[in-house]
Amino acid sequence: MKSQIKRGVSLYSFQEELFLGQLSLEDCVSFAAGIGANGIEILPEQNIASFPNVSDAQIAELHAMLARHGAHFTAYDMFLDTKRRKDRLMSDEEQVESIHRDLILCNRLGIRNMRILIFVRPDILEKCVPMAEKLDVHMGVEVHAPWHLEHAWIQRTIEVADRLNTRHLGILPDMGIFMKHYPPVMRARYERQGARPEVCDFIVDQHEQKVMCEYTIFEVAVKMQGNKAEVAMAESLRHNPYANPKRIYDYAPYFRHIQAKFYEMTEDCRDPALDYDAVIPELVRAGWDGTLSSEYEGNRWIQDVMEVDSREQVRRQHVMFERLIAKAEADLAGAAA
Amino acid sequence: MFDKYTIDPASLANVGPADAPTGFAFTTKLGYYRGLGLSMVEDLKVSLDGEAFPREAITFDDGNGALSLDEMETAYDRRWVFGAPATVTVALPGGFPAGEHKLALQQRLRISYMPFPSFNNDEKVVSL
Numbered sequence: 001m002k003s004q005i006k007r008g009v010s011l012y013s014f015q016e017e018l019f020l021g022q023l024s025l026e027d028c029v030s031f032a033a034g035i036g037a038n039g040i041e042i043l044p045e046q047n048i049a050s051f052p053n054v055s056d057a058q059i060a061e062l063h064a065m066l067a068r069h070g071a072h073f074t075a076y077d078m079f080l081d082t083k084r085r086k087d088r089l090m091s092d093e094e095q096v097e098s099i100h101r102d103l104i105l106c107n108r109l110g111i112r113n114m115r116i117l118i119f120v121r122p123d124i125l126e127k128c129v130p131m132a133e134k135l136d137v138h139m140g141v142e143v144h145a146p147w148h149l150e151h152a153w154i155q156r157t158i159e160v161a162d163r164l165n166t167r168h169l170g171i172l173p174d175m176g177i178f179m180k181h182y183p184p185v186m187r188a189r190y191e192r193q194g195a196r197p198e199v200c201d202f203i204v205d206q207h208e209q210k211v212m213c214e215y216t217i218f219e220v221a222v223k224m225q226g227n228k229a230e231v232a233m234a235e236s237l238r239h240n241p242y243a244n245p246k247r248i249y250d251y252a253p254y255f256r257h258i259q260a261k262f263y264e265m266t267e268d269c270r271d272p273a274l275d276y277d278a279v280i281p282e283l284v285r286a287g288w289d290g291t292l293s294s295e296y297e298g299n300r301w302i303q304d305v306m307e308v309d310s311r312e313q314v315r316r317q318h319v320m321f322e323r324l325i326a327k328a329e330a331d332l333a334g335a336a337a
Numbered sequence: 338m339f340d341k342y343t344i345d346p347a348s349l350a351n352v353g354p355a356d357a358p359t360g361f362a363f364t365t366k367l368g369y370y371r372g373l374g375l376s377m378v379e380d381l382k383v384s385l386d387g388e389a390f391p392r393e394a395i396t397f398d399d400g401n402g403a404l405s406l407d408e409m410e411t412a413y414d415r416r417w418v419f420g421a422p423a424t425v426t427v428a429l430p431g432g433f434p435a436g437e438h439k440l441a442l443q444q445r446l447r448i449s450y451m452p453f454p455s456f457n458n459d460e461k462v463v464s465l
C-alpha cells in the first residue's frame with residue numbers, strides 16, 4: 001500500500017533563526033522544498049509583519065516566492081486574543097468576528113486548513129462553521145499536550161462536528177501528545193540550571209514508568225526537598241504525558257493536518273522522545289493523506305549552550321519520516337500478502 | 338523562549354542633551370514567537386543593579402511613536418511585530434551611570450491562551 005501522506009514544515013520550526021534575522025522567510029521555504037517538505041505551514045502573526053492588514057500585493061508576493069521553490073501553503077495558524085483588553089474578555093461576538101477575520105485571510109492566502117488554538121470554545125467554533133464552509137477552510141482544533149485525543153474538551157469539538165455533519169470542523173493533532181520518553185534536551189537544560197543528576201534520573205524514570213505526575217511532583221518538591229530546577233522539571237511532567245498512538249487511527253477522519261512536534265533529533269535521525277515509530281504506521285494504515293508538518297521546538301532547550309540549527313533538525317526528522325513511512329508501507333503490504 | 342536575546346547591549350545610549358542627559362535607552366525585541374498587540378504588553382520592568390525604575394519612567398517606541406506603559410494598554414490598533422526591535426527609554430537625570438552596571442528587563446505579556454501571564458527576563462552587564 002502506497003501511502004499518500006505529504007510532508008511539510010511549519011515556519012514555527014525556524015523561529016530561532018527568524019527571530020535573530022539569520023534566515024529570511026524565503027530561506028526557510030527554499031530549505032524546506034529542498035528536502036521534499038514543500039508544504040508550508042504559516043503563522044501570519046509571526047511571518048507577515050503587516051498582519052492583520054495584509055494587502056493583495058503582499059499575498060501575490062508570497063505566492064510568487066512559494067512558486068519559485070515549488071512550495072505551497074498547507075495550514076494557517078490562527079490566534080485569538082480574548083484578553084486583548086485589560087478590563088474584560090472579548091465578547092462572544094468579538095471572538096467570532098476575530099475568527100472570521102482569520103478565515104477570510106486564510107482563504108485569501110489560498111489555504112484550506114486552519115489551526116485553531118485549543119482554548120477556543122467549541123460553541124464559538126460552532127458559530128464559525130457557516131463561514132468556514134463558505135470559504136472551504138477546515139478548522140482543526142489543535143490537540144496539544146497535556147490534552148489528548150479522547151480528552152473531554154476535545155470530545156466537545158468532535159460532538160459539534162458530528163452534530164453539524166460538517167467537514168469543516170475537526171481537530172489538528174500535535175504529536176507532542178505522544179511523548180513516550182522524557183526528552184534528553186529538557187533534562188539537560190534542567191541539569192544546567194542546577195538539578196542534581198540523581199533527581200533527574202528519578203524524574204525521568206517516573207515518566208518512563210508512566211507514573212501519574214502528581215506523585216512525582218510531591219516526591220520531588222516535598223520529600224526530596226528539591227531545588228527550584230528540580231521542582232520545575234518535575235512540574236514539566238504535567239505538560240508531557242503519553243497518549244495512546246492507536247487512537248490516531250480512529251480519529252483520522254477528523255484531521256487533515258498534523259503538527260509534527262519534536263524537541264530533538266539524534267544524528268542517526270531518530271526521535272528520542274516522541275513515539276513516531278508507533279504513530280506513523282497508524283496513519284499509513286488509516287490511508288491518511290494529509291500533511292505531516294514539522295514543528296521543531298527544541299531551540300528554547302539548547303540556546304543557552306549552543307547555536308541552534310533548526311534546518312538540520314528538521315532535515316533529520318524528514319529522513320525519519322521517509323524511513324518510517326516506507327517501513328509501514330512494507331509491513332502493511334507484507335501483512336496483506 | 339527568547340529571553341536571553343531581549344536586551345540588545347550594543348544599543349545602550351543616553352538620551353537628551355549630551356551635557357545633561359535626561360535618561361538612557363536601549364532596544365529590545367518581544368520575547369515571543371509571534372507579534373502581539375501592544376495592549377497585551379502589560380509591563381516592561383527595567384532595573385539597574387537590582388533597583389527597579391517606576392513604571393512612569395518608562396516609554397516604549399516601536400518606530401510608530403512613543404507611548405507610556407499606561408498608553409500602551411489601550412493602543413489596540415498597534416502591534417509589536419515578531420523579531421522587530423523597539424526602543425525602551427528610561428527617564429534618569431544624568432543618564433546611564435558611568436562604568437559597568439547590571440541592566441535587567443522583564444516583559445510581562447498577557448497571552449490569551451495561557452492561564453497566567455508570561456514573563457520574559459533578561460539581564461546583562463552593560464556600560465555606555
